[in-house]
Amino acid sequence: xxxxxxxxxxxxxxxxTMSFPTRIxxxxxxxxxxxxxxxxxxxxLEIVGTPSFKKNLQLILNLIHKADYYDNxxxxxxxxxxxxxISQLREKEASIWLHANVVNDRIEGARFIVQxxxxxxxxxxxxxxxxxxxLFAVKKSxxxxxxxxxxSISEELKKKCDTAIKLWTVDSIL
Numbered sequence: 531x532x533x534x535x536x537x538x539x540x541x542x543x544x545x546x547t548m549s550f551p552t553r554i555x556x557x558x559x560x561x562x563x564x565x566x567x568x569x570x571x572x573x574x575l576e577i578v579g580t581p582s583f584k585k586n587l588q589l590i591l592n593l594i595h596k597a598d599y600y601d602n603x604x605x606x607x608x609x610x611x612x613x614x615x616i617s618q619l620r621e622k623e624a625s626i627w628l629h630a631n632v633v634n635d636r637i638e639g640a641r642f643i644v645q646x647x648x649x650x651x652x653x654x655x656x657x658x659x660x661x662x663x664x665l666f667a668v669k670k671s672x673x674x675x676x677x678x679x680x681x682s683i684s685e686e687l688k689k690k691c692d693t694a695i696k697l698w699t700v701d702s703i704l
Contacts, residue, residue: 550608554654555622563624563654572604573624579612586633593640593687597678603643606650610643619646621653637675637690641698645671672698 550566550573551559575591577584587610594600609625617629626646633639648667672695679691 550624553622554624560654560656567605567654572601573608575604575607576609577611578609579628580630583612583628583630583633586630586636586639587628590633590636590639590643593636593678593683594643596681596683597640597674599644599647599674602651603647606647606654607643617642619649619653621650624650635690637678637687637694640678641671641675641694644674668698 549562550571551562554560554563577587579587591600591603594603607624607626609623611625611627612630612633613627615627615629617632618627619625620627626643628639628642632642645664645667648670649664652667675691675695675698679688679695683691
């Protein structure tokens with residue numbers, strides 16, 4: 531029998547005993563979701579899509595992990611699903627719908643996922659998550675890019691981070 535550390539046992543108990551609501555729409559569902567998050571609940575991130583979508587998304591998730599943001603993603607997002615329509619956050623489902631084109635650019639894909647994760651966090655905490663809240667989420671995603679840039683990644687990815695940072699910090703956007 532493999533011996534687990536005390537921390538791992540606590541984590542397993544939390545994951546096994548808590549039930550994150552299947553949707554987040556009513557006050558009771560909000561309360562249950564908040565209680566799970568406060569207790570350290572993390573989703574087992576589900577990826578739905580074609581094999582090429584999953585492969586590209588895995589590269590993006592590696593960047594998110596490298597920037598120490600993966601646990602935050604798993605706290606607020608349950609699923610990332612490939613769609614043919616417009617990429618968006620589905621708050622009531624705690625999921626992100628992504629068009630395949632978004633995952634073709636690893637930096638922009640990672641930035642978008644972080645932005646939507648921040649919006650989901652604001653939604654669950656009953657903060658403004660649209661209009662001004664979206665601007666706050668964009669700022670958080672730019673901070674993510676700045677931090678990612680400082681991590682040990684290739685010069686090509688650093689240049690792509692710089693380009694994305696410039697694009698998202700233009701006066702007309704922020």
